[in-house]
Amino acid sequence: MQINRVKVIETVVCMMLDSLPDERRTAGYIHIFRAEQAAALIALRRGLDTEIAAVGALLHDYDKYLTGNAEEHAKKSADASLPILAKTELFTPCEIGVIATAIAAHSDKENVGAPYDEVLKDADVLSHHFLKSADKVKEEYPRAYQRYLKLKEEFSI
Numbered sequence: 001m002q003i004n005r006v007k008v009i010e011t012v013v014c015m016m017l018d019s020l021p022d023e024r025r026t027a028g029y030i031h032i033f034r035a036e037q038a039a040a041l042i043a044l045r046r047g048l049d050t051e052i053a054a055v056g057a058l059l060h061d062y063d064k065y066l067t068g069n070a071e072e073h074a075k076k077s078a079d080a081s082l083p084i085l086a087k088t089e090l091f092t093p094c095e096i097g098v099i100a101t102a103i104a105a106h107s108d109k110e111n112v113g114a115p116y117d118e119v120l121k122d123a124d125v126l127s128h129h130f131l132k133s134a135d136k137v138k139e140e141y142p143r144a145y146q147r148y149l150k151l152k153e154e155f156s157i
């Protein structure tokens, strides 16, 4: 039987979240699993690997939720993802590189990067803002506004 790589990483993330105080745990579950779903959907639309996209989303804020500190969390979460992914022995060095690079770049919403970087940035934006109106996104998070509009256009929604 083939091991489900996404499920393995979901379990790792759940174990981390379950160790957190109530408020942070709830926020983490909501955001991370919304982002995972969005990343898989975006990857599918763009002809990319849904597993790689989903795993990147699952780990993209790992350090932020674990520590409760958002400062430089993209780089710190990328660093945290390396031993997690390597320990599973389920990902190639190339896949680990792609995932960690996307995680490290995900806060840079104003610039365009490699395909998996873009999937993760867009999934993060959808996870945070999908249920808000365009005006609300513009007001609350102007750096994500153009991405939000482009995503709605890409998905014709």
Ligand SMILES: [Fe+2]
Binding pocket: 031, 035, 060, 061, 124
């Ligand atoms: Fe995020």
